[in-house]
Amino acid sequence: xxxxxxxxxxxxxxxxxxxxxxxxxxxxxxxxxxxxxxxxxxxxxxxxxxxxxxxxxxxxxxxxxxxxxxxxxxxxxxxxxxxxxxxxxxxxxxxxxxxxxxxxxxxxxxxxxxxxxxxxxxxxxxxxxxxxxxxxxxxxxxxxxxxxxxxxxxxxxxxxxxxxxxxxxxxxx
Numbered sequence: 389x390x391x392x393x394x395x396x397x398x399x400x401x402x403x404x405x406x407x408x409x410x411x412x413x414x415x416x417x418x419x420x421x422x423x424x425x426x427x428x429x430x431x432x433x434x435x436x437x438x439x440x441x442x443x444x445x446x447x448x449x450x451x452x453x454x455x456x457x458x459x460x461x462x463x464x465x466x467x468x469x470x471x472x473x474x475x476x477x478x479x480x481x482x483x484x485x486x487x488x489x490x491x492x493x494x495x496x497x498x499x500x501x502x503x504x505x506x507x508x509x510x511x512x513x514x515x516x517x518x519x520x521x522x523x524x525x526x527x528x529x530x531x532x533x534x535x536x537x538x539x540x541x542x543x544x545x546x547x548x549x550x551x552x553x554x555x556x557x558x559x560x561x
Contacts, residue, residue, distance in 0.1 A: 390518035401445070401561055408470060414531070428528055428529075430526045430527060430528035431526070431527050432458075432459075432524045432525070432526055432527070433455060433456055433457055433458060433525065433527070434457055435455070435456050435457060435473060436456055436457055437456045437457070437491070438474075438491070439456065440455035440456040441455060442492065442528055442548060443455050443525060444538075444547040444548070445538070445546065445547055445548070446536075446538060447538040448538065448539070448540055448541065448546050449546075449550050449551065449552040449555070450538075451522045452492060452522060452527065452548075453520050453522065453524070453525045453546055454519075454523060454524040455522055455524075455525060456524075457524075458519070458524050459523070464516070464517055464519060465516075466513070466516045469516055469518065471518045472511065474491040474537065475491050475492060475493060475494050476493075476494060476511060477493040477494070483550075487518065492548065492549075493510065494515075495549070495550035495551070495552060495553065496553040496554075497550065497552045497553040497556070498511050498512060498515045499511060501514075502514075502556075
């Protein structure tokens with residue numbers, strides 16, 4: 389058994405040594421030299437907030453991508469967060485049905501202190517930095533076809549709304 393393990397380990401080292409780092413992954417350039425690395429040119433949406441069409445979430449309760457230009461919104465700080473002017477509808481959000489033109493409201497999880505298990509009257513201090521989870525969608529051809537198909541329990545809720553706070557402990561009880 390020991391002989392087989394040593395033989396496998398030795399052959400693995402030989403194979404690993406014979407593969408160049410330029411053949412590994414998608415990069416196709418040396419990991420030690422970035423002088424020949426070309427970064428693909430990309431742009432973000434030029435549409436302003438309120439003009440862009442929402443993206444479907446990548447999977448159930450995934451942070452939605454930002455479909456509009458955010459250049460004038462940055463940097464986001466606790467004292468200066470332009471996202472809240474459209475997306476903060478308060479802890480007792482009364483808007484349930486949304487149309488494409490309306491801003492996606494922040495979900496109940498953003499008005500909840502998970503550490504102390506307590507509902508808040510305003511956005512949680514842990515959630516003010518929107519771009520920590522939400523990212524603008526870049527217009528770029530990645531060269532890879534994405535075949536992932538999310539399975540939403542409720543298509544309308546799942547694709548554009550979050551119920552994370554309702555299901556966060558699902559399967560633990």
